[in-house]
Amino acid sequence: MITVKSVSKKYGDKLALDHINLHVNEGEIYAILGHNGAGKTTLIKCIMDLIQYEGDIAYSFDRANLYHHISLQMQTSVFEEGVRVMDICKLYKDILNSKVNIKELLQHFDLEEHSKSEVNKLSGGQKQKLSILLTLINEPKVIIFDELTTGLDVMSRRKTWNLLKDINKEKGITLILTSHFLDEVEYLADKVIILERGKESVSGSVDEIIENCFGDRKKISFSYKSSAEEKEDFTFSYQIDENGKYIVEYDAQDESKIFNEISQKGGYDINMNRFSFEDAFLKILGYKMTEKGEIKDA
Numbered sequence: 001m002i003t004v005k006s007v008s009k010k011y012g013d014k015l016a017l018d019h020i021n022l023h024v025n026e027g028e029i030y031a032i033l034g035h036n037g038a039g040k041t042t043l044i045k046c047i048m049d050l051i052q053y054e055g056d057i058a059y060s061f062d063r064a065n066l067y068h069h070i071s072l073q074m075q076t077s078v079f080e081e082g083v084r085v086m087d088i089c090k091l092y093k094d095i096l097n098s099k100v101n102i103k104e105l106l107q108h109f110d111l112e113e114h115s116k117s118e119v120n121k122l123s124g125g126q127k128q129k130l131s132i133l134l135t136l137i138n139e140p141k142v143i144i145f146d147e148l149t150t151g152l153d154v155m156s157r158r159k160t161w162n163l164l165k166d167i168n169k170e171k172g173i174t175l176i177l178t179s180h181f182l183d184e185v186e187y188l189a190d191k192v193i194i195l196e197r198g199k200e201s202v203s204g205s206v207d208e209i210i211e212n213c214f215g216d217r218k219k220i221s222f223s224y225k226s227s228a229e230e231k232e233d234f235t236f237s238y239q240i241d242e243n244g245k246y247i248v249e250y251d252a253q254d255e256s257k258i259f260n261e262i263s264q265k266g267g268y269d270i271n272m273n274r275f276s277f278e279d280a281f282l283k284i285l286g287y288k289m290t291e292k293g294e295i296k297d298a
């Protein structure tokens, strides 16, 4: 649907994107991940043809109608003072010459009862819903969300994720999102590209990245009450995390041996965990996460 071929972008002497390649298929959720200044917004601007760049971007639809086919929701949505929900929806509908049923959309987003409310008096979550709703008015094939959930609390982020899944599944709209959040990408994305200072660091499906990183390795966590001497008691190596949980990484073939040893020696709260995207990310790039699940340098 969208193919980015060897795209580079310089701002003066600063290389913000360095030969980036990616392919977004129809119906996919594609995530662009990276920390501050990695080049995410610049890549979005290239895809939207808002800035000049080197390289090529091909679309499966008519490039001349780019803005009809792709909706873009940027980091901050600013609404004029005093404007009401219904007014802004109608304005978008008129400008975009759309036939969409606004009432139905407002119902779908639980915003109907707020249709006469001033936009700036809505809660953060409601404003977020409205800005997502507005991206649907031109009935796009693709929607790009630039750091949609930055600044939202945990509950609002989860609700927003579900809205995006709905839009993708029910309406079949392809989504491209930029994010700082590993859990968000793991939950939503079919495919991901990780940018580091303008360069591709890793790309592929979330599962592929985890698989490439860990292959047949698995992970068990358990609690163990022991004196200092008994800590050396196990035949396998382990780490103890910040909550005092024992973490063991092992080859799948050793699973029953390790599980039996933990049970026999009095381990409890035993959990078999699959490696997460965060584990892979940490292993590949050595990043850590903040308490909010945002990436930061190790």
Ligand SMILES: Nc1ncnc2c1ncn2[C@@H]1O[C@H](COP(=O)(O)OP(=O)(O)OP(=O)(O)O)[C@@H](O)[C@H]1O
Pocket (backbone or CB within 6 Å): 011, 014, 016, 034, 035, 036, 037, 038, 039, 040, 041, 042, 043
């Ligand atoms: N208009 C501009 N002029 C000069 N440099 C710019 C401009 N826009 C971005 N940059 C630089 O290009 C690099 C990439 O910026 P970009 O905004 O694409 O990063 P980002 O990954 O979206 O960051 P963030 O997560 O903070 O939004 C940064 O070093 C930034 O300072």
